[in-house]
Amino acid sequence: MIAELGQFALILAFAVALAQSVLTFIGLRTADPAIHGFARAGSIAQFVLMLTAFACLTVLFAVSDFSALVVAENSHTDKPFLYKLTGVWGNHEGSMLLWGLILTAYTAALALSAKPVEARLVSLTFAVQSLVTAAFTAFLLFTSNPFARLWPSPLNGQDLNPLLQDPGLASHPPMLYAGYVGFSITFSFAVAALIEGRVDARWARIVRPWALAAWSFLTVGIALGAAWAYYELGWGGWWAWDPVENASLMPWLAGTAFIHSLRVMEKRDTLKAWTILLALMTFSLSLAGTFLVRSGVLTSVHAFAVDPERGVFILGILIAVIGGSLALYGLRASHLKPTGVFSEVSRESTLLINNLFIGAACALVFFGTFYPLFITTVSDETITVGAPFFNATFNPMMGVLFILVPVSGMLAWKRGKLKPVLRKLMPALVAALAAGVLALWIADRTQIAGALGTALAVWVGIGVLTDIAQRLKLGDIPLKASLSRAINLPLGIWGMAVAHFGLAITVFAITGVSAWKQETSAFLMPGQSLQIAGYTVELDDVRRFDGANYVAEEGRFAISRGQRDLGELVAERRFYPVRQMSTTESAIRTRGTGDLYISFGEPSRERGWPVHVYIYPFAMWLWIGSAILTLGGVLSIADRGRRALTARKAVDSAGTVREASA
Structure with missing residues (x-):
């Protein structure tokens, strides 16, 4: 019954999207003012229907209803509940249903936020968006039905691809x-x-x-x-x-x-x-x-x-x-x-x-x-x-x-002037050249690309800081005045600066990970070790255990550097019997200067376990740089929100003044 409800909601979503698009185009052509309200209501209705269909598919996965073909092909009773839920989009049909849900969510968000003054433009946008929605719901219904039944239903499913768990x-x-x-x-x-x-x-x-x-x-x-x-x-x-x-x-x-x-x-x-x-x-x-x-x-x-x-x-x-x-x-x-x-x-x-x-x-x-x-x-x-x-x-x-x-x-x-800008950026240029030479000298003199990448990252990063310093007039006016300018600086400018600084950090991390990584490998028995970049990695023990829907070997590694004991890292090799697939769970020691990365594979009876060890300099800054890059986008969006709120307050204030005068 849940599958049929989801199927019905999907059919209705297709019908509403198609009808909304056609009727909106017709209504705008005839200048019918009621069409704007219809377009908004239809957009919200599409989202509710797609959400209903997605919720039905989620329930089918949650209760392991193997009479649904997509559940039988992508789930299993022993699979952890989290991956039963995420398995909803861990397959073709479910992923396309998620696509359709997000598509209608954006349309509904536009319906709830659009201003009446732009009614015609927004209604046309609804009409185009609904055509896209109709195309994708048709794709689901006619070629990728997530609610297709399987008779007779199996006692258990084929599990989800282990890499997706x-x-x-x-x-x-x-x-x-x-x-x-x-x-x-x-x-x-x-x-x-x-x-x-x-x-x-x-x-x-x-x-x-x-x-x-x-x-x-x-x-x-x-x-x-x-x-x-x-x-x-x-x-x-x-x-x-x-x-x-x-x-x-x-x-x-x-x-x-x-x-x-x-x-x-x-x-x-x-x-x-x-x-x-x-x-x-x-x-x-x-x-x-x-x-x-x-x-x-x-x-x-x-x-x-x-x-x-x-x-x-x-x-x-x-x-x-x-x-x-x-x-x-x-x-x-x-x-x-x-x-x-x-x-x-x-x-x-x-x-x-x-x-x-x-x-x-x-x-x-x-x-x-x-x-x-x-x-x-x-x-x-x-x-x-x-x-x-x-x-x-x-x-x-x-x-x-x-x-x-x-x-x-x-x-x-x-109309800008290039010479004053280049003069202000001279410290950034000097810092970039110094960083490039230093990288070439310390890290690896054969890695020209590493030196260039480092120089570019420093150039962008220091350049962004220079730009902000110029806007705040740091050093030219009292610090309190600079802080006041910082508070009043539009979020859009902060967004630009933060995004560009995040880009600089990401470029620096990419350079480190790509140009200066080190690696080594060896077959180890418990008690044996290998050396890399001053680290000693010793295989202490290998233990076998059963997971929820897999069996695993767990390798425990003692890490030291010189006379310093740096603790233990644990890597795993998992085997999923239902799918007959193996996966690797790497052991990673993350530090600001770089990651120590360990994985191990299927053992050889005579030689032991193949252990692979890597050094990835500045790897954690990949994720930090990406987060800062995203924060820049969020700040820029917030700037639009703050401007809209300020404009609304100004309008309300003007209205209050007019009422008082009257």
């Missing part, structure tokens, strides 16, 4: 989807603006908080996925330029360019055509990533679908969304004329260059990801585009972009 990967998909799907709102706003024929600074102000929210969620989702790969896969690989990883990086890059372009449009009412194009392409890249992961063209822990029919359906959605939006853009682009002008040396110019570099980097990742798939499709040849290609092309492009970051933040709008 982890807190990190349990939280990774919802955050990633919140980012992917969040760009649907900005896409719908862009299409609505093209239909309406009105793209201006006010449109940018409305759209930018949604873009920042989606970008922030996507940043968190990518960081969680990288962290999971780091500690779960057994070799510390947090990024490998895998096509699935690239599928999330492409919309993140396009989204980064988009929020910068929105800032220019909001401030100077220019770059209109480019901003709209970025809005369309960012969500299109999110859909392309969905096609890549969910179509079955890849074999991956993330790629659940193997049915070609599903891939064709998603491809159809992709063609309709990209083709339809670009056709509309082609018809309307000539009307997107900018009103703001700016000189070659200005913040607008540097942000435009920023956009071009990010766009080129995104195109590079797209080519490196899809070209091998294209070659495999049209011929029998199989090629691989991996880390060497991206490291040789993408990284230098990003390096040039990072040089511009501090300069851009300090240049004036419309």
